[in-house]
Amino acid sequence: MSCGDIPDGLATEEQGEALMPRRVKVQRFDKSKCQKCRTSKSMYIIRNVTYCKSCFESSLFTRLQRTLHPAMRSTTLTPSEMKNKSLASIGGNRPLPQDGSVLIGLSGGSSSIALTDILVSKEYIGKGDKRVVDRTKGEKQPVWNKGYIIHVDFSDVIEGSNKEEDRSGVLKNWIEDKEHGLGWIGLKGQDVYDVNLRNKIRRIIGIPELDDGEEKESLAIDLKNPDLPLFPDAPSSSSSTPLDRLRSILSTLPAASRPSFLSSILDSLTTTTSQIIPDLSHVLLAETSTRQAQRLISGTALGKGYTLPLDLSVIHKSSAPNGRDIIRLKPTKDISLKEVTIYTHLKGLNGLVRNARNWDNAGPQNRKGDSRGKGNTRSLESLTEQFIASLAVTHPATVSTINRTGDKLRFTGEKKESQVECPVCQLPVDPNALEWKSRTALTSLPTKALPSKDISTDGEGRESLATMLCYACLTTFTPPTVVSKASRTEVVPVQLPYWVGGNVRDRRREMKEEVKEFLIDQDDE
Amino acid sequence: MPPTPCSLCHTARALVKRPKTGQQVCKDCFFEVFETEVHNTITEGKGIFERGEKVAIGASGGKDSTVLAHVLSVLNKRYDYGLDLFLLSIDEGITGYRDDSLETVKQNQIEYGLPLKILSYNELYGWTMDKIVEQVGRRNNCTFCGVFRRQALDRGAAQLGVDHIVTGHNADDIAETVLMNIMRGDIARLGRCTAVTTQSEDTIKRSKPFKYAYEKEIVMYAYFKKLTYFSTECIYSPDAYRGHARVFLKDLEAIRPSAIVDIIHSGESFQLEQSVQKGMKAMQTCLRCGYISSNDLCKACALLEGLEAGLDRSALRQTQANSSTAPVGHRTIPMFERYSNIGVAQPTEGIEKAVQTIEIK
Numbered sequence: 001m002s003c004g005d006i007p008d009g010l011a012t013e014e015q016g017e018a019l020m021p022r023r024v025k026v027q028r029f030d031k032s033k034c035q036k037c038r039t040s041k042s043m044y045i046i047r048n049v050t051y052c053k054s055c056f057e058s059s060l061f062t063r064l065q066r067t068l069h070p071a072m073r074s075t076t077l078t079p080s081e082m083k084n085k086s087l088a089s090i091g092g093n094r095p096l097p098q099d100g101s102v103l104i105g106l107s108g109g110s111s112s113i114a115l116t117d118i119l120v121s122k123e124y125i126g127k128g129d130k131r132v133v134d135r136t137k138g139e140k141q142p143v144w145n146k147g148y149i150i151h152v153d154f155s156d157v158i159e160g161s162n163k164e165e166d167r168s169g170v171l172k173n174w175i176e177d178k179e180h181g182l183g184w185i186g187l188k189g190q191d192v193y194d195v196n197l198r199n200k201i202r203r204i205i206g207i208p209e210l211d212d213g214e215e216k217e218s219l220a221i222d223l224k225n226p227d228l229p230l231f232p233d234a235p236s237s238s239s240s241t242p243l244d245r246l247r248s249i250l251s252t253l254p255a256a257s258r259p260s261f262l263s264s265i266l267d268s269l270t271t272t273t274s275q276i277i278p279d280l281s282h283v284l285l286a287e288t289s290t291r292q293a294q295r296l297i298s299g300t301a302l303g304k305g306y307t308l309p310l311d312l313s314v315i316h317k318s319s320a321p322n323g324r325d326i327i328r329l330k331p332t333k334d335i336s337l338k339e340v341t342i343y344t345h346l347k348g349l350n351g352l353v354r355n356a357r358n359w360d361n362a363g364p365q366n367r368k369g370d371s372r373g374k375g376n377t378r379s380l381e382s383l384t385e386q387f388i389a390s391l392a393v394t395h396p397a398t399v400s401t402i403n404r405t406g407d408k409l410r411f412t413g414e415k416k417e418s419q420v421e422c423p424v425c426q427l428p429v430d431p432n433a434l435e436w437k438s439r440t441a442l443t444s445l446p447t448k449a450l451p452s453k454d455i456s457t458d459g460e461g462r463e464s465l466a467t468m469l470c471y472a473c474l475t476t477f478t479p480p481t482v483v484s485k486a487s488r489t490e491v492v493p494v495q496l497p498y499w500v501g502g503n504v505r506d507r508r509r510e511m512k513e514e515v516k517e518f519l520i521d522q523d524d525e
Numbered sequence: 526m527p528p529t530p531c532s533l534c535h536t537a538r539a540l541v542k543r544p545k546t547g548q549q550v551c552k553d554c555f556f557e558v559f560e561t562e563v564h565n566t567i568t569e570g571k572g573i574f575e576r577g578e579k580v581a582i583g584a585s586g587g588k589d590s591t592v593l594a595h596v597l598s599v600l601n602k603r604y605d606y607g608l609d610l611f612l613l614s615i616d617e618g619i620t621g622y623r624d625d626s627l628e629t630v631k632q633n634q635i636e637y638g639l640p641l642k643i644l645s646y647n648e649l650y651g652w653t654m655d656k657i658v659e660q661v662g663r664r665n666n667c668t669f670c671g672v673f674r675r676q677a678l679d680r681g682a683a684q685l686g687v688d689h690i691v692t693g694h695n696a697d698d699i700a701e702t703v704l705m706n707i708m709r710g711d712i713a714r715l716g717r718c719t720a721v722t723t724q725s726e727d728t729i730k731r732s733k734p735f736k737y738a739y740e741k742e743i744v745m746y747a748y749f750k751k752l753t754y755f756s757t758e759c760i761y762s763p764d765a766y767r768g769h770a771r772v773f774l775k776d777l778e779a780i781r782p783s784a785i786v787d788i789i790h791s792g793e794s795f796q797l798e799q800s801v802q803k804g805m806k807a808m809q810t811c812l813r814c815g816y817i818s819s820n821d822l823c824k825a826c827a828l829l830e831g832l833e834a835g836l837d838r839s840a841l842r843q844t845q846a847n848s849s850t851a852p853v854g855h856r857t858i859p860m861f862e863r864y865s866n867i868g869v870a871q872p873t874e875g876i877e878k879a880v881q882t883i884e885i886k
Contacts, residue, residue: 256781300707301777301784305791380777380784387773391708401710408712412796430794439565440737440786441545442558448534475787480547 044342053346060335060343061118068331069095071282071315072143095143100281100324101128102144103274106151106175108167109355110340111286111332116149117347119284120180127181148183148205148277149175152269154262156243157189157250160361167354174352185273192265192497193242201276219501220493221465223252226443226478228469229462230504231493249494250363255378257476259359260302264424264473268499271426275321283328290337290388292330293402298384304472306430309411336399422470423503424477433471437478468507533558541749544741544782552749559746563734564600566721573722573732576607579687583678584612584633584641586626589693591633591754592743593735597691598637611685612637615677616645617670618653619760626755633753644681646673650829651856658761661837666761668841669832672824676816680861682729694733697740697774700785703792705770712797719792728817737786813851814858820845826858 031050034042036059040052051059072095102125106112119125126142155166168186175182185204191197195218199209220233240248250258274283287295292312299308310316316328332340337355344353360378377383392398411428413419419428430436466474496504512519528538531551539549543558550558567573574580582597584590594612601608614630617623627643634641647653650673658666682690699719706715717723722732735743747754777784810816811823818824822845831841833855851857 254781296707297704300703300788300791303787303790305794308791308795378780380780383773383776383780387776391769398708402708405707405710405712405715408798409795410798412794430790436790437786439569440562440789441783442562442565443532443546443548445533445554445557445561447557448554471787471790475781475783478783480781480783 046339046342056342057346060114060339061122063334064115064118064331067314067333068329071327071329071331072096073098073281073327094140097141098144098281100144100279101146101148101277102282102284103148103150103270103277103280104284105270105286106149106171107286107357108151108171108353109286109357110337110344110353111288111291111335113349113352114340114343114347115284115286115332116175116182117343117349119147120182125180125182128183129181144281145279146181146183148185148273150185150187150270150273152187152189152266154189154357154359154362157246157262157363158358158361159363160365170352187269187273188243189262189265189269190242190246192268192499193245193495195498197272197498198276201273205277207276207278218495218498219504220495221477222491222493223249223477224479224491226466228465228477230465230496231462233493233495233501245495247363249496252492252494253363253477254480255360255363256380256480258362259357259379259381260472260476262359262362265497267425268497271318272499274318274326279322279324280320280326281324283326285328285330286332286340287330288332288335288337288340289399289403290392292333292406293399294381294384294388296402296406297388298381299472301380301384302472303475304470306413306471307411307425307427308406309409310427312406312409333403420507421503422473423465423468423500423507424473425470426503427470429468429470433469433474434466437471437474463504463508465504468504541745544745545739545786547782555749556746559738559742560596560600560603562737563596564604566736567600567606567734568604569721573734574606574608574689577609578607578689579609579611579685580689580691581611581613581642581678581682581685581687582639583690583692584614584630585693586614586629586633586755587693588743588747588754588756589695589735589740591629591752592747592750593691593693594633594637594639595750595752596746597734598639609687610637610639611687612639612641613678613681613685613687613690614641614643615674615681616643616647617674618646618655620655622757622760623654625757629753629755636753642681642685644677644684646677649673649677649680650825650858652829652832654761657832660832660835661841663761665841669828670761672828676823676825676858676861679729679816683861687729689730689732691732691734693735693743695735695738695740695743696785696789697771699733699736699792700788701767701770701774703788704774705767708770709766715792715795716797719789719795737789739785811861815861816858818845822846826851829858830855 031045032042033050034040034052034055035050036055037052040054042050043053044051044056046056104112104116104119106116123140124143125147126145128146149171151168151171153166153168172184172186175184183205185201187201191200194200198212202209218233220231222229222231250261253261270283270285274280296308296312299305299311304311314330314333317325318328320326341353341355344350360382375383375386377386388398388402413428421427422429465477469477529549531537531539531554532548533550533554537551537553540552541555542549543555580597582590582594584594594610597608597610600606601610612630612634614627616627630641630643633639645653654666654670657669661669678690682688702718703715705711706718719736721734721736722730724730746752774785774788777788781787808817808819809821811818811826812821813826814823816823816825822830824845827845828841830851834852
């Protein structure tokens, strides 16, 4: 079809109007140049936008600020009000000093290393000397007076061909080389079986030890019995080491439950440390958007739906012993794993980074009855990681869509003061968890009688941990195959970590307090 | 090695290992525990059913609906629910698949003595799935089938005069749906997909008595009870998004069998932010066919308009906004009458009615 093209310069005005207007030339961007500054050579492409090194760094920092700043004290706006405001209107590019210290969880993965590096390089963390800054020399007012780094090492319980060495030394050297006065708190997973844990942390921080007045006895549990009966354990003078006790409970737990248990240990150690550090203001956990999406899906698969909104929340407040609120924050929530990995590469930190947790290999390997899933995975968490990673290839919006869904969930429980907490994960207990489980998966029939000879010494009449746990922890501890009482032979209880025993004792005390006026004989415990 | 005794009755020899709990049980105890769990689902809280209610069982001839028809008949007698049961089947017009499975449904009708109604896409919409796939292609055709089937079930139920539909959705289906809705960001569905009974204003109640029953256990039940069912997958089931969730769910189950009910438990606990709930559209009726809709036109009318216009996959994107009159020459869906005008006196028990129907034939 001829378009009646007339050579340029020869068209008259009338002819110009009769022609189809010449199409405006679209300026296609040059992928070799950074799309932000349009001058430097582009180095990275994130979501179809090209960045040079410095624009990438500043874009990453801006996104970090958007999550970090709303959680700072001295602002009256709520996080949802903050969301749509520009940084300038929030209060400038730097938050006000928080008059407290900060605790950063450092796992040794890209995101925690990147977060620490950024906060230190932007002078957000002071050296603890409260000295006056000289702005004329370009110094900046720190946001926190002092920073502490907590690293928990689990290498002693990771076995098999993927066994990792303890990386605490390497990471500690990096932190102390920074000369920023960051306090290093290096712990091990088995420290939850150390009766003197709190004083150990005080020694590390450099504050005086205290007598916490806690009982030194712990509790043991029979994990083969679905009722999870509790036994009083021998006092801590027993000859087994904390590592032996951790290995003992890991070998008794099903392989699929071990990562959840290790995760509870990590949370407990972080919480205990946060209650000991003086004047702690914020706890920062460097969870990326990728990890967040994995936690939502794996949390759903673990039955954690009730407390997921609390677990996933960017900002979560808890009380410290001194009465002040501690704010737990996930500043890297909107940053993907790919971006933090690029950052650590850019800064030459890749030698420090180890992204794989390897918790699938915790405890003894290849035990009879352990199931192995796709890709040789042994836990729901690692299966979920693989699944999200593979789905993100064909459906790139997967991670952001999952996170948007998670943002819209809310916690339906009661106010904190009246909420009963799970002794293991210390999150609210879902109502009627045990009853729901029993109703949906019957393990006995009301019409069938139990055999006349019953083993009565394997937990009958003992307190049951199963009645106190939240649904997810109940699933973690419940044996995978329900074995009838008649076929259970030897009862071998394993020791529970001290924090669980402590919470069970507190719960018992609370329950006794509620009913004490109705008790006739007050038995001494 | 001595035979293992059943973990439930402790007397008979164990013949099966329950996929849900890993318990080794005898056949009779397996039947009893399966049926008791379904009974518990039905009677939980105020119960799904009311005495004297007319209940239509969505029957496809597959394992879920066949076992559902069997179990519901058994429990109705055993626990005296007092229900009037019917079989309702939808013929999507898939040659070599649905015509064969409908034969299974007709067998079920005779075996359980339940009256059967079959409603076809052809008589309702003027299109069969064969013709739809020919025009639209093999991708996204599940959307057409799902939307059309939902309306067809409601219309069939309204014609039967029933006020309750039960479907054979099992625990695996519901867990897949929870995962899928999280992954796709479908907040509205996430909020309601785990409810055992769903009902909007002026729609027929739908329930899922197999909500906590594992697919594997349903197959085992049908196998040991020697129930006849049609076991082939739909020939048009494509590489749908649900497939990703299904594969993932099976992998989770392999590591921890309780993962399926754990996902359902999580789904039941999910609650949405109030601002999200308020932002959802209110229900209205379709301006063209009178079926319930969140827009001026229901999805079925919109899809049908696209098909009638000769569109291919773009029929999926037809607008649902404000066009109550169909273009000239286009077939439309008949007006939906929620309450049928059938005035025939119904006997109180379904079995008696079934005997009457057979006698007339």
